[in-house]
Amino acid sequence: MSKARRPSEMPEQLPDRLFATERRPEDFRFDASVARVFPDMIRRSVPGYTTIIPMIEVITEQYAQPGSYCYDLGCSLGASTLAMRHGIPYEDCTLVGVDNSEAMIERCEHYIALDDNHLPVTLRCEDILATELSNASVTTLNFTLQFVDPQQRASLLARIADATRPGGVLILSEKIRFESDSEQAIQTRLHHEFKRANGYSDLEISQKRTAIEQVLIPETLAAHRARLLAAGFDEVLVWYQCFNFVSMLAIKANTSDTD
Incomplete structure (x- = not known):
């Protein structure tokens, strides 16, 4: 159990009101204003986030290997x-x-x-596309790949797969789009209702969508699966989905299991 923390020890956290008033349209950026409200923003915006985080601990315990590296790429607040x-x-x-x-x-x-x-943690302020990767047993991309240029995603995943030990895993959480226009419309509506239920106004939902639509580029589940397999992972499965948000495991086969 974590030790008690005095309020003065904690970084300032504010409720997410970034899009509550009319503002000039501009692309979403992970700047200081977003960092201050990020815990509230992601909890109220991403269905299942509060389930995914503790399950990352469970999955890590199952796949971490002694003497290996574990990476959180796009770690945000950690x-x-x-x-x-x-x-x-x-x-x-x-x-x-x-x-x-x-x-x-x-x-x-x-x-x-x-x-x-x-356990020591090394934090690097750098582009994940330039991060050196090696000897990995667990890598996490938790709602990160969707912000990477689509033309650079395959090479990033290939580098992760190449760096992953046999028996290792990539935890990939993403917002997805659907093949069917009808399903896309239904899932988007349900996501927006989730945000309304968490106190966001129609103005906030609309302005956030405008700010992020050129920055966050979702893809279909089939596209993710095909690219992960092409990158060098041997098995891809969905372990969690809520509306248009999913989390997948991309697994490298353990060669000792196939001998």
Whole structure:
């Protein structure tokens, strides 16, 4: 159980009101203003997020291997990083969190420092496309790939697959789109109702959608599966879905199991 934390020790957290008033349209950025409200934003915007994070701990415990690296690519404030940290059962594992937003990394460092788990965490403020990867047993892309240029996704996944040990896993969580226009419309409507139920106004939903639609590029589940297999993973499965948000496992076969 985590130790008690005094309010003065915690980074400032604000409710997400970024799109509550009329604003000039501009692309969404992970800047300091987003970092301050990010815990509230993602909890109220992503169905199932509060389930996915603790399950990352469970999955990490099952797939982490001694003497390996575990990566959280696009770590933001470190929710996935901390889940992985608590799931890793080996003291000789190296946990690395990577994000290209200085504001996110700064706050992530604070949360890591407050956590009572002793496993060291290395945080890198850099582009995940340039991150050196090797000897990985668990890698997490938790709602990160969707912000990567679609033309660069295949090469990133290939590098992750190449760096993954036999028996290792990539945890990939994404917002997806659907093959059927009808299903796309239904799932989008349900997602918006989820946001309304969490207190977002129609103005907030509309303005956030306009800001993010050129930045977050979703793909179909079939496209994700085909690309992961082409990258070098041997099995791809969906372990969680809520509306148009899914989390997948891309697994490298354990060669000892096939001998």
